Amino acid sequence: MKAQTIYKPTEGLTERQLTYCPGCTHGIIHKLIGEVLVEQGLLDTAVGIASVGCSVMSYEFFNCDTQQAAHGRAPAVATGIKRVNPEATVFTYQGDGDLASIGLAEIVHSAHRGENITVIFVNNAIYGMTGGQMAPTTLIGQKTTTSPRGREQAEAGLPLRMSEMLATVPGATYLERVSVHDPKHIRKAKKALQKAFDVQTKKQGFSMIEFISTCPVNWGMTPQDSLNWAVDQMIPYYPLGLFKDATKEEN
Amino acid sequence: MAKVLMKGNEAMALAAIKGGCDAFFGYPITPQNEVPEYLSYHMKEYGRVFVQAESEVAAINMVYGAAGAGARVLTSSSSPGIALKQEGISYMAGSQLPAVIINVMRGGPGLGSIQPSQGDYNQVTRGGGNGDYHVLSFGPETLQETVDLVRQAFDIADYYRNPVMIAVDGLIGQMMEPVDLDNEIPKMDLPPKDWAANGKSGERGKRNTIVSLHLDTQGLEGHNLALKKKYDEMVEKEQRYEMIQTDDADIVIVAYGTVARVVRSVIETLREEGIKVGLLRPITLWPFPEKAFEKLPESAKMLLTVEMSLGQMHQDVRMVNEGKRKLAFYGRAGGIVPEADEIADEVRKLVGGSPA
Amino acid sequence: MAKHEQVIVAGFGGQGVMLMGQMLAYAATNEGLNTVWIPSYGPETRGGTANCSIAISDKMINSPVVTRPDSVVALNLPSLEKFEPKLKKDGLLIVNDAAIKDYEYRDDVRLITIDANKEALALGNLRVANMIMLGAYIQATGIFKKDAIIEVFKKTFSGDKAKLMDINVKALETGMKLAA
Numbered sequence A: 001m002k003a004q005t006i007y008k009p010t011e012g013l014t015e016r017q018l019t020y021c022p023g024c025t026h027g028i029i030h031k032l033i034g035e036v037l038v039e040q041g042l043l044d045t046a047v048g049i050a051s052v053g054c055s056v057m058s059y060e061f062f063n064c065d066t067q068q069a070a071h072g073r074a075p076a077v078a079t080g081i082k083r084v085n086p087e088a089t090v091f092t093y094q095g096d097g098d099l100a101s102i103g104l105a106e107i108v109h110s111a112h113r114g115e116n117i118t119v120i121f122v123n124n125a126i127y128g129m130t131g132g133q134m135a136p137t138t139l140i141g142q143k144t145t146t147s148p149r150g151r152e153q154a155e156a157g158l159p160l161r162m163s164e165m166l167a168t169v170p171g172a173t174y175l176e177r178v179s180v181h182d183p184k185h186i187r188k189a190k191k192a193l194q195k196a197f198d199v200q201t202k203k204q205g206f207s208m209i210e211f212i213s214t215c216p217v218n219w220g221m222t223p224q225d226s227l228n229w230a231v232d233q234m235i236p237y238y239p240l241g242l243f244k245d246a247t248k249e250e251n
Numbered sequence B: 001m002a003k004v005l006m007k008g009n010e011a012m013a014l015a016a017i018k019g020g021c022d023a024f025f026g027y028p029i030t031p032q033n034e035v036p037e038y039l040s041y042h043m044k045e046y047g048r049v050f051v052q053a054e055s056e057v058a059a060i061n062m063v064y065g066a067a068g069a070g071a072r073v074l075t076s077s078s079s080p081g082i083a084l085k086q087e088g089i090s091y092m093a094g095s096q097l098p099a100v101i102i103n104v105m106r107g108g109p110g111l112g113s114i115q116p117s118q119g120d121y122n123q124v125t126r127g128g129g130n131g132d133y134h135v136l137s138f139g140p141e142t143l144q145e146t147v148d149l150v151r152q153a154f155d156i157a158d159y160y161r162n163p164v165m166i167a168v169d170g171l172i173g174q175m176m177e178p179v180d181l182d183n184e185i186p187k188m189d190l191p192p193k194d195w196a197a198n199g200k201s202g203e204r205g206k207r208n209t210i211v212s213l214h215l216d217t218q219g220l221e222g223h224n225l226a227l228k229k230k231y232d233e234m235v236e237k238e239q240r241y242e243m244i245q246t247d248d249a250d251i252v253i254v255a256y257g258t259v260a261r262v263v264r265s266v267i268e269t270l271r272e273e274g275i276k277v278g279l280l281r282p283i284t285l286w287p288f289p290e291k292a293f294e295k296l297p298e299s300a301k302m303l304l305t306v307e308m309s310l311g312q313m314h315q316d317v318r319m320v321n322e323g324k325r326k327l328a329f330y331g332r333a334g335g336i337v338p339e340a341d342e343i344a345d346e347v348r349k350l351v352g353g354s355p356a
Numbered sequence C: 001m002a003k004h005e006q007v008i009v010a011g012f013g014g015q016g017v018m019l020m021g022q023m024l025a026y027a028a029t030n031e032g033l034n035t036v037w038i039p040s041y042g043p044e045t046r047g048g049t050a051n052c053s054i055a056i057s058d059k060m061i062n063s064p065v066v067t068r069p070d071s072v073v074a075l076n077l078p079s080l081e082k083f084e085p086k087l088k089k090d091g092l093l094i095v096n097d098a099a100i101k102d103y104e105y106r107d108d109v110r111l112i113t114i115d116a117n118k119e120a121l122a123l124g125n126l127r128v129a130n131m132i133m134l135g136a137y138i139q140a141t142g143i144f145k146k147d148a149i150i151e152v153f154k155k156t157f158s159g160d161k162a163k164l165m166d167i168n169v170k171a172l173e174t175g176m177k178l179a180a
């Protein structure tokens, strides 16, 4: 019998072993991005911006040009690259601490300017890299190392919904929230990514895909429990779906 | 009080509470995370304020606000975060506001690493903010000295109405060592904060404004000179240092923080070999302890600066030395703590390989 | 008796090497000794191995960094390979050799090998392997009496962890017996 290839790593990623913890969904999201870049023939013209978080080393993983940004500043770095090089496919890969906390001004203003870039936003409701502190996206009651009694609204406010918020920014073009907790949703997430890069290729402006992601280590759960937690706790507060598609309005 | 074993970052946090810290504003960054983590739990027990800011820039401006309102305020961070705080620190110095800033230093430049470093020496002693200003800064050696200084820092900051920084390398933040947090520490007589803009102008009978803007040139120069007078007083009164076996030394090592501890081991070894080596240990990094250098004996023909950075403190040593003694430098970077053996070898080389 | 000891404890992240090292530092603090405990942190620990160093002395501790330890307690092969070369001549090497076969140990050190995994499982919980190693360590060095560690246990295993006291004491005793 002839050997059959049933699994092949995508050429969109380098051969470097990913540094993520077992069961962390950062890895799945990387793979999807790699696949989409290859399938759309964008790998050779892409520039990926690694942010500061567990994905800080993603400049080693995406098999294209990469640049590392300071904490929260990836969309500004992407703006610089895209403005001097409009033909490049420019994307950022940012965690929720990076994008929704320290980098809030940069993400809002890049959307507001209608910057023709694609933002991959990985929301795991926590600061993973630094050991599990509260993020703006941490759920009410969720225990973290800086909300040891559980997040309280009176002190820390309600969790920030970035996709909904950016949908109110006139300059943004395409915003969708997806999840990767099962194969069906992974397929859906990939479609959203394809659309987002498509928007950029067609020079239609700012696109962001928000991924609901897990952090088994800092949530203190097994990988399976953390997938369940994402479905049972996160998705009800962070509903999946399309929040803005201005390409339709243009048509 | 019996000593308790604590992790450096947690001990600093508790020391701040004991030093009368009313409010903490900070943002996570390794290797100082246990400071905000500890305070996120314990400040509440003391009825005090803890806020995790959205960024270091926001945190230092929360500090600026709370200090302007008369509170005793703390923030902590590590090198890249301190870089972001420089603007706010300049505003506080300009507005004459007290605050305590803990900097648990890691490797740089840029994102660098999270391992121990002293690469912020210039950032700590010169600042990165604009204008003529200084931050009184300490570079303690042991955890005990660190917590003693954190407790005192609030008084010192209030006295001078100026930011005070405690700069330790990541090792001091991460290690555990027994500490006494209730020992006697000097207390200062402090005037009431009648300058604070705290919404009590009615009660006070006059309006207060916190500001660093002085649009007329004469006015700003006057302000700059008034600040300078304050900095001169710090230079006069606040230089702190320790001199270890310098009396008969032929060669004196200048080192602070964890490096100074390693040098103590070096001295033990080399003295057994008959090499007369001593240690001059700056405790204040700014003001730099010039007075200590005046006390060195004639026999000390050479100074060797050892630091976990590539010659930043050495520039100060060169300036103070004014060409008097021979100078040498040994540094490690990248998050590497120099080992006693390598420093000892360096000294042996400098004294010509043969014991005196 | 003058006390001066520098030890490195190393193993996989989940093997409780940090806690084991802290126990020594707590015992030293209780006895009024000087001590410094230093953990590895950051990317170093991401590869799955963790280590800490502990210095204990009745004099002031100068360099807190342990570069030439008097003792090494290694709970896995990568740790053994990393720290055995640093051990002082005639130093003490205690190894959990559960998964270590045909290793050529240095012959100028005092070697104690224990299958701590097997012993821990016999007690009913793999996680107490670290306390077996701790028992072996205090027995072989004589640095602390059993009671000094039990005092520390009382604080560590209190509240909802009180049920762990018994098995940890047994683990400590097992280690002491095996190293006797």
Ligand SMILES: Cc1ncc(C[n+]2csc(CCOP(=O)(O)OP(=O)(O)O)c2C)c(N)n1
Residues within 6 Å of the ligand: A052, A053, A054, A055, A071, A094, A095, A096, A097, A098, A099, A122, A124, A126, A127, A128, A129, A130, A135, B027, B028, B029, B030, B056, B080, B081, B084
């Ligand atoms: C200026 C600055 N502040 C703080 C940090 C420390 N830091 C590193 S990663 C991180 C948070 C990462 O969280 P998130 O963006 O949610 O990513 P995750 O690790 O969860 O994927 C922080 C605060 C830093 N490197 N630089």
Ligand code: SF4
Residues within 6 Å of the ligand: A019, A020, A021, A023, A024, A025, A026, A054, A124, A128, A129, A214, A215, A216, A217, A218
């Ligand atoms: S810490 Fe959390 S987010 Fe980071 S790699 Fe591990 S599981 Fe993933």
Ligand SMILES: [Mg+2]
Residues within 6 Å of the ligand: A053, A095, A096, A097, A122, A123, A124, A125, A126, A127, A128, A135
């Ligand atoms: Mg996150």
